[in-house]
Each structure stands twice: as structure tokens, then as C-alpha cells.
């Protein structure tokens with residue numbers, strides 16, 4: 247219960263600035279797994295990582311990711327209601343060449359962003375609460391991978 251309220255409160259401020267926070271998350275992700283940048287085909291000819299991150303299509307994806315986080319936070323008490331959506335989202339990611347193993351680095355990047363954004367309010371229980379939510383979301387997405 248307490249954890250849920252923490253997440254909702256964090257997101258009240260973070261969710262107002264989705265793109266800048268999403269950019270911190272994805273910049274971190276490409277540091278951890280640079281090869282993932284190549285899966286965004288529209289960025290094939292865009293020079294430096296910095297240029298890729300600034301492309302409109304990429305910014306759209308960042309917004310899309312943050313909207314999924316937004317949906318998860320809003321449905322935190324009933325994440326099962328997102329099951330079909332997340333399953334389908336998983337199969338779309340399989341189709342673009344994402345491997346479920348990359349979700350570990352995505353989770354680390356999410357936590358990194360939270361740490362940057364929340365500063366001293368980023369505590370161990372808070373980290374755990376976010377990680378729990380993230381784990382449910384990626385587990386549902388991963389069920390969308392056909393073997």
C-alpha cells in the first residue's frame with residue numbers, strides 16, 4: 247500500500263516531464279547496450295548517438311515508453327488489466343529485433359533515471375517498489391515473445 251502511494255507521488259512530478267526523463271533513461275540504456283541503438287531503423291543514418299537521440303521518431307518512442315509507464319502507474323492496483331496490451335507490445339518488440347535479455351538493462355536505466363530525478367528521496371524501499379512494478383510489466387511483455 248505504502249509503496250503504491252510512493253510511486254504515484256513520484257510519478258505526479260516525473261510524469262509532467264516525460265521526454266526529458268525518458269531521455270535520461272535511454273541515454274543510460276545506450277551506454278549500457280550501445281547495440282540497441284541499431285534497432286531503431288529510422289536512426290540508421292544519423293551520425294552520432296546524440297543526433298540519434300534528438301531525432302523526432304526517437305523522441306516519439308521515448309514518449310511512447312513513458313506513456314506505458316504512465317498506464318502502469320495508473321493501473322498499479324490492477325496491472326493484469328494491461329496484460330493483453332503488454333503481451334501485444336512484447337510481440338511487436340520481438341518483431342523489431344529486441345531480445346528479452348535487454349530488459350535487464352532497460353530496468354537498470356529506469357532506476358538510474360529515478361535516482362537522478364528524485365535525488366535524496368530515492369530510497370531502497372522506493373527503488374524496490376519501482377522494480378516490482380517494472381518486473382510485472384516486463385514479465386507480461388516477455389510472454390508476448392513466441393518461442
Ligand code: HEM
Pocket residue numbers: 282285286287303304306307310311312314315335338339342344348349352383
Ligand atoms: C515501438 C525499440 C523498449 C514501448 C518500438 C519500435 C522500436 C522499439 C524499434 C518501433 C518503432 C517505433 O515505434 O519507434 C525498443 C527498444 C527497446 C524498447 C530497442 C529497449 C530494449 C520499450 C519499452 C517500452 C516500449 C520498455 C514500454 C514499456 C513501445 C511502444 C511502441 C514501441 C508503446 C509502439 C508500439 C506500436 O506501434 O503499437 N520500440 N523499445 N519500448 N515501443 Fe519500444
